[in-house]
Amino acid sequence: MSVPLTVLGTGMAGLGLARQLRARGSERPITLITADSGDDYSKPLLSTGFAKKMPPQRLVSRDALQAADELQAVLRTHTRVDAIDTQVGQLALGSERLVYGELVLATGAAPRPPFDIPESLGGRAFTINDLDDYRAFHAALMTLGRPGRVAIVGAGLVGCEYANDLRAGGHEVVMIAPESTPLMRLLPEPLGRALGEAFMDIGIDMKLGRVLEELQGEKAGAALTLDDGYSLEADLVLIATGLVPRIELARQAGLEVSAEGIHTDRYLRTSVPGIYALGDGACVAGLNAMYVQPLQASAKALAATLTGTPTPVSYGAWPILVKTPACPVVALPPRQAPARWRVEGEGADLTAIAEDEEENVIGFALTGRCVRRKVELARAAPALLV
Numbered sequence: 001m002s003v004p005l006t007v008l009g010t011g012m013a014g015l016g017l018a019r020q021l022r023a024r025g026s027e028r029p030i031t032l033i034t035a036d037s038g039d040d041y042s043k044p045l046l047s048t049g050f051a052k053k054m055p056p057q058r059l060v061s062r063d064a065l066q067a068a069d070e071l072q073a074v075l076r077t078h079t080r081v082d083a084i085d086t087q088v089g090q091l092a093l094g095s096e097r098l099v100y101g102e103l104v105l106a107t108g109a110a111p112r113p114p115f116d117i118p119e120s121l122g123g124r125a126f127t128i129n130d131l132d133d134y135r136a137f138h139a140a141l142m143t144l145g146r147p148g149r150v151a152i153v154g155a156g157l158v159g160c161e162y163a164n165d166l167r168a169g170g171h172e173v174v175m176i177a178p179e180s181t182p183l184m185r186l187l188p189e190p191l192g193r194a195l196g197e198a199f200m201d202i203g204i205d206m207k208l209g210r211v212l213e214e215l216q217g218e219k220a221g222a223a224l225t226l227d228d229g230y231s232l233e234a235d236l237v238l239i240a241t242g243l244v245p246r247i248e249l250a251r252q253a254g255l256e257v258s259a260e261g262i263h264t265d266r267y268l269r270t271s272v273p274g275i276y277a278l279g280d281g282a283c284v285a286g287l288n289a290m291y292v293q294p295l296q297a298s299a300k301a302l303a304a305t306l307t308g309t310p311t312p313v314s315y316g317a318w319p320i321l322v323k324t325p326a327c328p329v330v331a332l333p334p335r336q337a338p339a340r341w342r343v344e345g346e347g348a349d350l351t352a353i354a355e356d357e358e359e360n361v362i363g364f365a366l367t368g369r370c371v372r373r374k375v376e377l378a379r380a381a382p383a384l385l386v
């Protein structure tokens with residue numbers, strides 16, 4: 001019998017790895033440990049649920065019991081690992097000590113609010129990064145018994161998707177961010193502007209180029225003041241200001257980490273033998289890609305490695321599909337600053353191609369009807385990790 005495997009995290013990375021191992025016929029004992037409910041769900045669907053009036057339970061594809069059963073694994077839910085002792089191969093779970101054979105860290109990334117949430121806001125400020133968060137936000141919205149007024153802080157992928165989804169679900173939405181256009185990390189300015197205009201057309205109140213200066217609880221809602229003196233009220237505040245890889249456990253255990261994540265090589269091996277990492281928390285050969293395609297490629301490669309076929313992971317040229325039906329977006333951001341962006345098209349239907357000094361395509365961004373060019377352009381772009 002092979003060494004038992006312990007996997008921390010039951011997000012798409014942790015469960016994906018366990019599934020790949022079983023698909024390869026591995027019979028090794030697997031223990032999965034998660035701080036959350038352990039239900040199997042697709043995280044990208046969290047930002048599509050409000051338009052479809054989806055109750056949280058409908059987002060669960062298998063509950064934790066079914067997932068454990070399907071994977072023939074022990075699954076410990078609502079269980080937080082506090083420390084890893086690499087000297088003796090043990091995990092600390094409160095006062096309990098759990099021996100591991102080999103260990104996989106699939107602990108994901110955590111929201112990064114840029115300010116402390118004032119106590120006066122009570123349960124009216126949220127981040128939504130997992131199903132439990134979705135449950136809490138959904139319950140607060142439903143409790144209103146009417147369409148909510150939601151202030152979204154942040155104009156990145158998560159903020160934009162929730163803005164579009166909540167608006168399509170009939171809620172009033174105001175978006176606040178310091179950037180002048182939404183999705184600034186993915187889109188050059190003309191395409192970001194097109195997305196912003198499409199958002200305004202569907203009734204999202206865009207307060208861009210402004211910083212949230214004050215946030216307070218007030219009566220049954222929240223009072224927000226921006227740096228230009230503008231103030232507004234909202235029922236709920238959704239903070240979507242980015243995610244940071246969870247590195248603390250690994251750092252305390254002496255593994256090599258940085259702000260980019262837990263360092264691994266392309267075999268997903270961390271700096272400590274017998275410990276691997278993948279998913280949003282991992283920085284694989286210098287690249288932390290917080291998306292599904294890279295973690296699926298990692299789960300497949302690591303399952304092969306753990307079943308006796310050492311396999312380095314490769315990420316193709318994977319375009320990111322942003323779920324903003326008001327103005328569909330596809331982007332493959334360049335890894336280095338482009339020498340130029342070539343922008344073509346009209347209205348909301350724009351193509352932007354990032355080129356290096358030698359006019360090689362190193363990335364692209366598409367909006368509106370131009371998203372159809374995704375496959376053609378992805379073929380011309382370089383793979384991100386080969």
Ligand code: FAD
Binds near residue numbers: 034035
């Ligand atoms: P997570 O899902 O964060 O899982 C981490 C796990 O670790 C959890 O089970 C957690 O409980 C556990 N854990 C952490 N610390 C501990 C501890 N100390 N003890 C025990 N357990 C612990 N990507 C795309 O490619 N396309 C999209 O359209 C897309 N849409 C998205 C929409 C939203 C709203 C969000 C938030 C993300 C989206 N992403 C998308 C990103 C994608 O969903 C993530 O890259 C992916 O889900 C990360 O999975 P993970 O398993 O690495 O991490």
